[in-house]
Amino acid sequence: MDDCPEPNVRINAGLPVVLVAAIALIDPDGRVLIAERPEGKSMAGMWEFPGGKVEEGEIPEAALIRECKEELGIDITAACLAPFAFASHSYEKFHLLMPLYLCRKWEGIVQGMEGQRTKWVPIRDLNEYPMPPADIPLLAMLRDFL
Numbered sequence: 001m002d003d004c005p006e007p008n009v010r011i012n013a014g015l016p017v018v019l020v021a022a023i024a025l026i027d028p029d030g031r032v033l034i035a036e037r038p039e040g041k042s043m044a045g046m047w048e049f050p051g052g053k054v055e056e057g058e059i060p061e062a063a064l065i066r067e068c069k070e071e072l073g074i075d076i077t078a079a080c081l082a083p084f085a086f087a088s089h090s091y092e093k094f095h096l097l098m099p100l101y102l103c104r105k106w107e108g109i110v111q112g113m114e115g116q117r118t119k120w121v122p123i124r125d126l127n128e129y130p131m132p133p134a135d136i137p138l139l140a141m142l143r144d145f146l
């Protein structure tokens with residue numbers, strides 16, 4: 001429907017649903033952590049909320065605990081994950097369903113464990129970083145909330 005471009009959801013395209021869990025880490029100054037998608041991955045060079053695909057038999061919270069360790073070198077617990085909002089967005093080859101959790105408490109120091117750049121960004125400046133199209137509605141929600 002041309003008069004209703006957002007959200008981008010292709011109702012009858014038969015796309016597989018991919019569940020990705022994402023996290024907005026928020027520091028004491030209210031800044032949010034974003035990470036640059038590495039070369040070789042889809043949407044390389046775009047900035048994203050850390051996270052990744054939820055594996056078979058895994059729940060989203062467990063996926064985030066795992067991904068935070070693998071990608072950022074930090075420890076989080078399920079108790080510190082607050083469900084916030086979700087993205088539902090059709091890409092060319094799949095439909096992304098991405099719950100976004102907020103987290104203000106973790107152990108360790110954030111590092112890009114896979115060589116990716118990371119950045120703590122004040123919420124009002126997040127729109128200066130190119131992010132995947134699925135994330136755009138989440139930015140507005142975060143801005144309203146924080």
Ligand SMILES: Nc1nc2c([nH]c(=O)n2[C@H]2C[C@H](O)[C@@H](COP(=O)(O)OP(=O)(O)OP(=O)(O)O)O2)c(=O)[nH]1
Pocket residue numbers: 020021022041042043047048049050051052053054096098132133134135
């Ligand atoms: N982590 C994350 N993924 C996002 C965001 N926005 C968005 O469209 N995506 C998409 C990009 C990818 O198609 C998918 C996440 O896949 P990924 O490649 O990062 O998954 P992963 O960390 O499990 O990595 P891999 O093992 O599959 O390489 O979700 C976001 O803010 N954060």
Ligand SMILES: [Mg+2]
Pocket residue numbers: 050051052053071
């Ligand atoms: Mg990932």
